[in-house]
Amino acid sequence: MYRQAKTGKLLIEILPGKCDFCGCCVGVCPEDAIELKEAEISIIDSLCTNCSKCVWSCPIEVIKFNKEGVLA
Amino acid sequence: MTDIFDIIVVGAGPAGSMAARFAAEQGVSVLMLEKDRDVGYPVRCGEAISKKGVEEFIPLDEKWISSKISKFSLNSPDGTEVVIEFNDSGFILERRIFDYELAKTAANAGALILTRAYVNGLLFDDNRVSGVKYEFRGEQKEARAKIVIGADGVESRIGRWAGIETFTDFRDMECCVQVTASNIKIDPGTLYFYFGKNVAPGGYFWVFPKAGCSANIGLGISGYEGKKKSALSYLNDFMEKNYPEVPVLTSIAGGVPSIPTLKKISAPGILLAGDAGRQVNPLSGGGIASGMIGGSIAGRIAGESIKLNKPDHILTYDNEWYERIGKRHEIYNRLKNGVYNFDDERFNKIAKSFSNVSADKRSLGKLFAIALVNHPLLLIDIMKVFI
Numbered sequence: 322m323y324r325q326a327k328t329g330k331l332l333i334e335i336l337p338g339k340c341d342f343c344g345c346c347v348g349v350c351p352e353d354a355i356e357l358k359e360a361e362i363s364i365i366d367s368l369c370t371n372c373s374k375c376v377w378s379c380p381i382e383v384i385k386f387n388k389e390g391v392l393a
Numbered sequence: 394m395t396d397i398f399d400i401i402v403v404g405a406g407p408a409g410s411m412a413a414r415f416a417a418e419q420g421v422s423v424l425m426l427e428k429d430r431d432v433g434y435p436v437r438c439g440e441a442i443s444k445k446g447v448e449e450f451i452p453l454d455e456k457w458i459s460s461k462i463s464k465f466s467l468n469s470p471d472g473t474e475v476v477i478e479f480n481d482s483g484f485i486l487e488r489r490i491f492d493y494e495l496a497k498t499a500a501n502a503g504a505l506i507l508t509r510a511y512v513n514g515l516l517f518d519d520n521r522v523s524g525v526k527y528e529f530r531g532e533q534k535e536a537r538a539k540i541v542i543g544a545d546g547v548e549s550r551i552g553r554w555a556g557i558e559t560f561t562d563f564r565d566m567e568c569c570v571q572v573t574a575s576n577i578k579i580d581p582g583t584l585y586f587y588f589g590k591n592v593a594p595g596g597y598f599w600v601f602p603k604a605g606c607s608a609n610i611g612l613g614i615s616g617y618e619g620k621k622k623s624a625l626s627y628l629n630d631f632m633e634k635n636y637p638e639v640p641v642l643t644s645i646a647g648g649v650p651s652i653p654t655l656k657k658i659s660a661p662g663i664l665l666a667g668d669a670g671r672q673v674n675p676l677s678g679g680g681i682a683s684g685m686i687g688g689s690i691a692g693r694i695a696g697e698s699i700k701l702n703k704p705d706h707i708l709t710y711d712n713e714w715y716e717r718i719g720k721r722h723e724i725y726n727r728l729k730n731g732v733y734n735f736d737d738e739r740f741n742k743i744a745k746s747f748s749n750v751s752a753d754k755r756s757l758g759k760l761f762a763i764a765l766v767n768h769p770l771l772l773i774d775i776m777k778v779f780i
Contacts, residue, residue, distance in 0.1 A: 344548025345648030
């Protein structure tokens with residue numbers, strides 16, 4: 322089962338255990354589709370449009386574009 | 394503890410603490426919520442600030458001054474170094490202590506502070522923000538207030554929930570990484586900057602001295618450049634070349650929204666301050682001083698609004714901010730767009746011309762003249778605004 326984004330299959334993936342929780346991705350997300358707590362981060366599937374701006378902006382390469390789709 | 398306040402401030406960084414303090418000083422009730430466990434930690438910052446920027450808000454204290462700065466060293470891509478002394482001194486802070494002390498001034502003014510309180514929604518009454526929803530120790534809670542001040546950083550979502558568009562175009566986000574390393578042999582009173590496409594395209598690389606031969610070493614690049622190569626790999630390249638095998642004490646990522654302040658930083662029942670309102674100097678990326686100024690204005694106006702019982706008084710915040718700082722940030726943004734588009738040759742040329750000037754004649758004015766010959770933009774203003 323693939324996770325479902327607003328525009329179909331979710332293709333954006335935050336690599337588990339590697340995030341520094343800096344919030345750069347949240348700041349560039351046009352859809353308000355990233356939730357960041359003290360040390361927890363997640364994509365809000367129903368809002369994400371796979372636009373990839375978070376992927377390009379991540380300073381430490383922990384957000385990836387997965388063209389196969391992200392498994393639930 | 395009551396769950397009704399006059400003002401709720403979200404985020405306990407420099408902007409939030411100043412908002413809470415200046416509001417509480419008006420004699421109104423203030424609650425400040427911080428999502429992290431500790432105020433002041435983790436530090437996502439190069440920690441440079443001018444003396445003037447600090448003094449306005451807190452008496453100087455050695456315990457949060459890591460080093461005192463009196464020189465800039467600007468390094469062009471071919472290695473030409475331009476050193477400029479400046480009269481106003483600056484500091485590299487120890488932010489984890491500094492932020493804590495700022496929060497204490499808010500507490501001393503009467504503000505309540507709650508840490509590990511994660512705000513995940515707003516309350517509304519007739520389209521007017523009237524409080525926050527937050528998670529605290531595993532429980533979902535609500536607190537009501539007449540005014541909410543969002544000082545929740547680059548990752549702010551509060552403004553969006555109130556209908557203010559706050560997201561930053563990825564090309565304008567400076568994506569940063571920094572290490573604090575020890576055994577760094579540099580002049581303890583100099584801020585070092587490196588420019589060029591190989592070190593930090595669309596941004597700059599910094600080495601800022603801290604106490605005990607340590608330094609903040611990092612860079613910011615535009616998200617557009619990050620698409621091709623990440624900030625982290627630029628940092629790794631630089632460290633390998635210049636400081637291989639130095640002990641690294643901390644390593645951190647961060648985002649700096651390098652744009653002029655948002656067109657709108659207030660709406661009914663809500664104000665935004667600091668990085669949340671994009672009150673960052675877009676050229677230097679410095680946001681401590683401007684965040685404190687933004688927070689102080691927001692806090693004072695919010696407090697006045699409660700005292701006068703004039704809810705719409707808070708809408709004067711936009712204009713007051715614009716007149717004090719916002720206007721200037723628009724100019725810095727134009728400079729940024731010029732300077733960060735310089736190619737390596739232009740950086741080299743300006744640095745070379747300047748290094749031919751004898752040391753006793755080196756001044757900001759002279760560099761200005763040379764930059765002017767090379768480019769119609771006022772390059773020298775970079776220096777004035779870097780801290």
